Amino acid sequence: MPLFQYKGRNQRGEAVRGHLDAASPDAVATQLLNNGVIPIDIVIAQARADIFGALQARWVANTKITLTDLSLFSRQMYTLLKAGVPIMQALRGLRESTQNPAFAKVIASLGESLDTGLELNNALRRHPKVFSSLYVNLVQVGETTGSLQDVFLQLALYLEREKDTHDQIKSATRYPTFVVTAIFIAIFILNLFVIPTFAKVYAGFKIELPLATRILIASSNFTVTYWPVLLFTLIVVIFSVRYYVNTPEGRYRWHKSKLGIPVVGRIIYQATLGRFSRALAVMMKSGVPLVQGMTVVSRAVDNDYISDRIVQMRDGVERGETIARTAAATGMFPPLVIQMIAVGEETGSVDELMLNVADYYEREVDYDIRNLSTAIQPILIVFLSIMVFILALGVFLPMWDLVKVARQS
Template sequence: MPLFQYKGRNQRGEAVRGHLEAVSPDAVAAQLMNSGVIPIDIGVAQVREDVFAGLKARLAASTRITLTDLSLFSRQMYTLIKAGVPIMQALRGLRDSTQNPALAKVIISVGESLDTGLDLTSALRRHPQVFSPLYVNMVQVGETTGSLQEVFLQLAIYLEREKDTRDRIKSATRYPMFVVAAIFIAIFIINLFVIPTFAKVYAGFKIELPMATQILIASSNFTVAYWPVILMTIITAVFALRYYVRTPEGRYRWHKMKLDIPVVGKVIYKATLGRFARALAVMMKSGVPLVQGMTVISRAVDNDYISDRIVQMRDGVERGETIARTAAATGMFPSLVIQMIAVGEDTGSVDELMFNVAEYYEREVDYDITNLSTALQPILIVFLSIMVFILALGVFLPMWDLAQVARKG
């Protein structure tokens, strides 16, 4: 459809302008009138070929909007709304002050949507790649109840904690992943360059090699002869795995498998449950109905396996069961947490108890992350020791045999 540019005035008499896609100028006028904007001028948008502008737009589109950007945006919106600044003026100020061009573009689009008469919730919902269902639903509740500033504050706190948890997990797992990758690269290089040199030396002695050495030499010969095939197989397997993980079945299996990884899986599981508990507490405190809140969080929890368990809890609550009973049926929470939830239901303070559950898991995650490197080091040392032992056995056993023969001679 062609792109039209328009000028008009909204219900407050303010001048507005923007762009809309439609089949004709009449369709643009009808769309503007339905949104409360009186059109003054409508024309086909002139698209100019500007290499620099196109490059700048591509760079802006490729810039990622991080959790830090969203938490800062939420906290600034809270501060400006609390100070009595109108939303349109607040968005203009944030658009000019943000350092992320992609976020600035989104803010401009949100402002244009508000100019056409949409509410803030509908404007944010047009950018699902930036604002999650959790974010949009909480803003909707804030607009409905008149507590938008408190909602933005809760969102800022939630996003900051989410960012901190993810960064701590990445930091704790970065070193073990680097060590494992370095070990496999070293093995590949040894097979490709080091063992062939020893094999030539042993071939000149014309002696029977130990089984361990024969296996190493056979592995090295295979690597030298077929290393392009091996490399292409690895690359193909990586891309095939990434494609499979993006399918619904593959994504579910991968998310479930992540939780079963020794040592690390336990940390990921607790961190995900902590995010679920805090998100649910924030939504309930903001006035979102329990069933709706669970539905939104099940889509935004970023783990399909746990998402299924949350849906089970939601279905149980819809049938009239208590949260504690549905939580126990999923097997997600320990008995201590279930007891806390039951007390919250009895006292009418489920949101506060869910905050306590979130803090419980966050403390557990902090402790586990602090000790994660210590727990992984013995596993890495044992793995590395086995690899070194196998290589040393295969390389030095023939030398030992030669030394024994020389002594007898």
């Protein structure tokens, strides 16, 4: 958006001047009037070509808007609307109080869109990278039914739980990722620096080296000779995998295989189903039709494999089947959860039962994460034991042969 320079007078008649980012001079005038300033002159300011300004603008553009920003925004909107504060005034207050400069620009853009006569949900749609389809659809329902403040409360609770789930998944994958990375770095260092030293010592021995030692030395020689090629290959593989994962087919295969990772995959799977159950419950509780809710939620679970199964459920519901039957057909849910969904359909309280399903999965995730280290440690110990055993055989067997030769002589 262009930068405008303005001059005006405040309510006490004092001259004021400053700069504002806005879509047009009319938008600047509207903002000034809303702030109690009578505009006198509004012109486009000169381009900010100084290095500091350019760096600051780039920093703002690259600042990430997090779930914490969104959940805090939703809760503050609920509080302000419940207190009777007009939505335009609420947005102005939140724009000035937010600590994230990128999100402050988004909030300012929302206010400008509302100034032009757009509804809030349409203003949110202009920022698809910030507000998900689930968020926009719930706000649209809130505007239609006159329960916007209640929708913001539901969104705040949902986003807060969503952040907890993301943090739990990161916590579940951080420890094994760190350990496996450290192991491979250790192998690389051993091959590059440690084993060559032993190889020089063994080169002076007049004995045939054991097979394990010859394998270690050959591996070390290959690493020392071709480490630039290995490093380049590793970089190419990483970028190729990232490119493939960003394609629809690659993303689907990665999301499916991610659920099959030992120990950690189960946590990711249950956390994703918990997210689906809670999102669908929030949609239904806000008055969104079931089929539309499933369509929106299928895009919000952040896993293409499970999203495809949710679409299958939606298609089954459209054909007139029950939710419990379509859920059983996908194979995603255990019998206990399917029974809970069936009870919810019979009693007409599917939204409440889906919240119970979400609580069930979230308790399972909490339990699995607390026991994650206990489950992973045996696997890592076995892996490390095999590595140490191979290394010990390769290093110490020649010494053992030397001792035997010395004794015979």
